[in-house]
Amino acid sequence: MFSSLARLRAIAFTLSFHAIFSYASESSLFTSSVTYCSTPETLLIQQFDVEYFAANQSVSFNISAESVDSNVNVSASLLVNVFGIEPVNITIDLCGILNGALCPLPEYNFTGSDSISLPDSISGIIPSFIFKIPDLEGYAQLTLIEVGTGDVKACVQATLSNGLSTRQRAVEWTTGGITLFTLLVALWQSHDPTAILPYRLLDLICLFQSIAVSALLDLNYPVTYISFALNFAWSLSLFSSSDDSIQDAINNMRALTGGGLTNSTSSSAVAFVNRKLSPFNSDSASSSSGSISTLSSLARRTVNSSLLQQRDVAVVTSESDNVLSAGIPIYVSTINIATANAFMTVFLCTIMLIAIVIFVFGVGWASLLAMEKFRLGPDDRRSRLKRAYPSWVRAWILRLSLVMFIPIVVFAFYQWTLNDSWLSILFSVIAFLGIMIAVCYPFVVVVRSVRRSEPSVLYTDPFLLNSYGPLYAQFLPSRYSFFLPVVVAAFFKAIIVSFISSSGMAQIILFLILEVALVLRVLLLRPHKARGADVFSSFLGIIRIVCSGLMIAFVQSIGVKPIPRYALGLVLDVINSITILVVIFNIALHSGIQRLWNRHGTSTPSSRSSSLHGSSDIILEKNGASSSEDSSSDPFGRPRNPTPERNVPLDPEINQPYNPSSPTATTTDYASTRQRDSESTNLGSVLPRRWSFTPLHTPTDSSALDHSTPFESTLSRTSEEQLEKASHSRD
Structure with a gap:
């Protein structure tokens, strides 16, 4: 039975795997977005779909258009641009296709489709690798030229795709799920402010944010890198959804408060990308357009409004005001968020996150009250939980603030540069x-505490350690302030992204300087308590330096060709993917999974485990700093070294320091004591030799009144007898 179920699962997996990649295995190219590359004069196009099949070397197209002029004969010029190369540039006689239905252009709304076989000389030019690589950079351009006059009657551009992309929903959900798992385990471990996993949670989210922020610069990114970085847009509180209710609400709010910039749409944003950038990679994309600048603004609004009602086909040229520039506009518009809506999207997501956090903390506090009311658990444990809970909440509020620092500051600064809605600016x-x-x-509390006392107070004061430990607890006491340059660098990155958006070269150089400074600081100061933490932090910093250095090739003024630039984009995708896997592996090591593995795979006696536990406690006690931190920062554990309620003072005669320079008195006291015990009993006394025995005597009153324990008298007399023997040997 189990074997048959295994076969069924294998068959189902094979079928699903085949269904996912069957479309890509057809080796076809198809249009993904359509725009006008010149103002339409004669022909209004509602649909323009083109698909190339490598199997039979044919081009299929489906067109829906409407002609507004009569008796117009045109020829079609088809141009295909892939990575800046034009493998296809042919002219098609429209009178020879569709049985002459397009010659002349009919004065009504017509729809037609056909398939044309390309000659071997043209189809052989198309390389086979473009059907297998993700995020193809190419477009097809159809220009209708009037026969006889050579005037351009219509120009349509459509970006090409092969169905493969580095942006995958599975990646977004997987990374989000791993982050949620890390958060849950970190919540459990964070009762100890020195636990590693809460810091690894911040490292993981900061890694996702650094990848996303690196795609916000004024650079000519390859499409594959932008698509890869969009997998982590959620880390910046940018969530894409098929439901546009939130974006529609933001659009209405901006319209009522003075906003005049373009609203968000559900159409593809790649059609509005600047023609000098990827995926167009050519200035010739708008060269065939006629005199576009002479079109009046009234005519442009009229044409655009009629076209938007039909097919959302817009006019996009290098001189249009709706062209998306590099950086934040392209990044947020690709996930159907308007540039002017970016901050409000982050702001609303932050409000939702705060509401969730308040609810969770409220449930935790209600649980503590319920435990107190119904007497659940030991009294001392309930009191410790109630005392430690406010500090625990403050620590997680601080972690949440550090996570939301980059998204809020970056998009708040950028909102100030738009001059759009006054309400959006107020919220920012x-x-x-x-x-x-x-x-x-x-930060102020930590620095003030150090100035009043010393850095060690940050690790010995339970309130400071439990409340503000996320800032410094992973660092050495002498390096407690290492968190300052990290936050300052993030602040400067936000300034660079938002206020220096006109110079990609300046942005990437400043990014590189900041990353080098942070890595050098780690290598020279070694701020972490553990050497492994220094290595881990240095590794992440070096990865950021390498990625920033490679992105210099994306500067537009350098003019790197599309294919090498695309290859660098793939290299960056691989480097970032490996880095994410390393961080996830490190999280798995500190999440306690290895304990389950060791417990399941090894069986050691309980005595050995207890002895190991005891030895570990001894080692911790030898380290003064560690023992003090653990004892002060473990509010949920067993109380250590409790102070007795009654302190009985010691006898002054007993509480005396040992003086080895007076052996005479000791010898005398020992002799008298031995003589007294020999007259009464030898119970508890030290035998004179190892194997000699003395008959027991009846205890006397003096011995009966001796309240010292046998163990205590044995130790004292043994030491005194050794001193006596040592003095006789010296004599």
Whole structure:
């Protein structure tokens, strides 16, 4: 039975795998977005679909258009551009296809489709690798030229795709699920402020944010890198959804408060990309357009409104005001978020996150009250939980502030450069001040505490360690302030992204300087308590330096060809993917999974495990700093070294330091004591030799009144007898 089920699962997996890649295995190219490359004069196009099949070397097209002029004969010029190369550039006689239905152009809305076989000389030019690589950079351009006059009557561009992309929903959900798992385990381990996993959670989210922020610069990114970086847009609180209710609400709010920029749409944003950037990679994309600048703004609005009602086919040229520039506009528009809506999207997501956090903390506090009311658990444990919970909440609020610092600051700064809606600007100011207070106040408390005392107070004071430990607990006491340059560097990155958006070269150089400074600081100061943490932090910093250095090739002024630029994009995707896997592996090591593995795979006696546990406690006690931190920062554990309620003072005669220089008195006391015991009993006394025995005597009153324990008298007399023998040997 189990074998048959295994076969069924294998068959189902094979079928699903085949279904996913069957479309890509057809080796076809198809249009993914359509725009006008010149203002339509004669022909209004509602649909323009073109698909090339490598199997039979044919081009199929489906066109729906409407002619507004009568008796117009045109020829079609088809241009295909792939990575800046034009493998196809042919002219088609429209009178010879569709049985002459397009010659002259009919004065009504017509729809037609046909398939044309390309000659071997043309189809052989198309390389086979373009059907297998993700995020193809190419477009097809159809230009209708009037026969006899040579005037351009219509120009349509359509970007090409082979169905493969580095942006995958599976990647977004997987990374989000791993982050959620890390968050849950970190919540459990964070009762100890020195636990590693909460810091690895911040490292993981910061890694995702650094990949996403690196795609916000004014660079000519290959499409594959932007698609890869979009997998982590959620880390910046940018969530794409098929439901446009949130974006529609933001559009309405902006329209009512003075917003005049372009609203978000559900259509593909790649059609509005600047023609000098990927995936167009050519200035010839708009060269065949006629005199576009002479079109009046009124005519442009009229044409665009009629076209948007039909097919959302817009006019996009190098001189249009709706062209998307590199950086934030292309990044956010690709996930159907308007440039002017970017901050409000982050702001609303932050409000939702705060509501969720308040609910979770409220449930936790209600649980503590319920435990107190119904007497659930030991009394001391309930009291410790209740005392430690406020500090635990403050620590997680600080972590949340550090996570939201980059998204809020970057998009708040960028909102100030748009001059769009006054309400959006007001919200951006409020959000900026709120996040700065949430992050800077703990800094002030930590620095003030150190100035009043010394750095060690940060690790010995339970309140400071449990509340503000996320800032410094992973660092050495002498390097407690290492968190400052990290946050300052993030602040400067936000300034670079938002306010220096006109110079990609300046942005990437400043990014590189910041990353080099951070890595050198780690290598020289070694701030972490563990050497492995220094190695891990240095590894992440070196990866950021390498990626920033490679992205210099994306600067537009350098003019790197599309194919080498695309190859560098794939290299960056691989480097970032490997880095993510390394971080996830490190998280798995610190999440406690290896404990389950060791417990399941090894069986050691309980005595050995207890002895190992005891030895580990001894080692921790030898380290003064570690023992003090653990004892002060473990609010949920067993109380260590409790202070007795009654302190009985010691006898002054007993509480005396040992003086080895007076052996005479000791010898005398020992002799008298031995003589007294020999008259009474030898119970508890030291035998004179190892194998000699003395008959027991009846205890006397003096011995009966001796309240010292046998163990205590044995130790004292043994030491005194050794001193006596040592003095006789010296004599």
